[in-house]
Amino acid sequence: xxxxxxxxxxxxxxxxxxxxxxxxxxxxxxxxxxxxxxxxxxxxxxxxxxxxxxxxxxxxxxxxxxxxxxxxxxxxxxxxxxxxxxxxxxxxxxxxxxxxxxxxxxxxxxxxxxxxxxxxxxxxxxxxxxxxxxxxxxxxxxxxxxxxxxxxxxxxxxxxxxxxxxxxxxxxxxxxxxxxxxxxxxxxxxxxxxxx
Amino acid sequence: xxxxxxxxxxxxxxxxxxxxxxxxxxxxxxxxxxxxxxxxxxxxxxxxxxxxxxxxxxxxxxxxxxxxxxxxxxxxxxxxxxxxxxxxxxxxxx
Numbered sequence: 140x141x142x143x144x145x146x147x148x149x150x151x152x153x154x155x156x157x158x159x160x161x162x163x164x165x166x167x168x169x170x171x172x173x174x175x176x177x178x179x180x181x182x183x184x185x186x187x188x189x190x191x192x193x194x195x196x197x198x199x200x201x202x203x204x205x206x207x208x209x210x211x212x213x214x215x216x217x218x219x220x221x222x223x224x225x226x227x228x229x230x231x232x233x234x235x236x237x238x239x240x241x242x243x244x245x246x247x248x249x250x251x252x253x254x255x256x257x258x259x260x261x262x263x264x265x266x267x268x269x270x271x272x273x274x275x276x277x278x279x280x281x282x283x284x285x286x287x288x289x290x291x292x293x294x295x296x297x298x299x300x301x302x303x304x305x306x307x308x309x310x311x312x313x314x315x316x317x318x319x320x321x322x323x324x325x326x327x328x329x330x331x332x333x334x335x
Numbered sequence: 336x337x338x339x340x341x342x343x344x345x346x347x348x349x350x351x352x353x354x355x356x357x358x359x360x361x362x363x364x365x366x367x368x369x370x371x372x373x374x375x376x377x378x379x380x381x382x383x384x385x386x387x388x389x390x391x392x393x394x395x396x397x398x399x400x401x402x403x404x405x406x407x408x409x410x411x412x413x414x415x416x417x418x419x420x421x422x423x424x425x426x427x428x429x
Contacts, residue, residue, distance in 0.1 A: 275422060
């Protein structure tokens with residue numbers, strides 16, 4: 140309920156941004172929800188059917204379900220890409236993919252956004268493994284910690300590759316220092332919206 | 336993170352991983368600022384300025400956000416405090 144309230148606040152303060160983002164990325168958002176359903180099904184039903192076949196089936200459901208977390212993070216990371224075919228009316232639609240290239244006719248998925256997705260997936264996987272290591276003990280904790288150590292270089296390498304790709308596709312987003320300065324001066328500069 | 340994990344300092348490694356995720360999300364947000372949704376045609380991009388609601392809407396959003404964030408943080412601390420410590424792998428389930 141509380142997280143829903145935070146989203147509603149975005150709706151109150153920036154209604155067009157919320158409406159355009161959600162309607163434009165409707166399909167990826169729905170896919171994330173389907174994945175979350177798979178996750179819940181995998182957790183809930185596993186213990187109710189004591190059969191190795193079904194237990195394996197529900198275990199397998201957990202993997203794409205857990206990828207939903209990476210999907211949400213990917214949605215945030217892909218935002219700097221200027222792909223949105225926003226029109227003057229603030230609406231847009233993009234196919235899930237076209238030719239997988241960055242160009243005049245891109246889809247939601249292309250090589251650059253897939254790279255961002257892989258960064259998100261690897262980072263979430265390491266984070267999850269470390270959480271399991273923190274919450275468990277003995278052999279399971281050691282296994283989770285070992286997995287995190289083995290996989291840790293992957294998100295680091297992918298992050299460097301993704302940063303290079305973002306700098307190539309949209310060099311202006313690398314001006315983070317200037318943006319931070321202007322972001323923190325926002326309450327002063329937007330005084331038109333905040334009369335005393 | 337890699338050093339801490341290899342030394343079996345799981346909490347430190349987890350904290351470092353959390354900082355890494357926070358940095359990634361913060362970096363993406365600041366890289367984009369003040370644009371919220373960039374468009375191929377720059378003039379059509381949605382920014383925090385051209386999508387901001389009126390005075391009343393912004394105040395409602397700010398007050399609601401502070402209230403919602405307080406609730407979210409309280410819920411977060413309650414749940415993680417309630418389930419703090421190591422779990423028993425062979426413990427009770429449902």
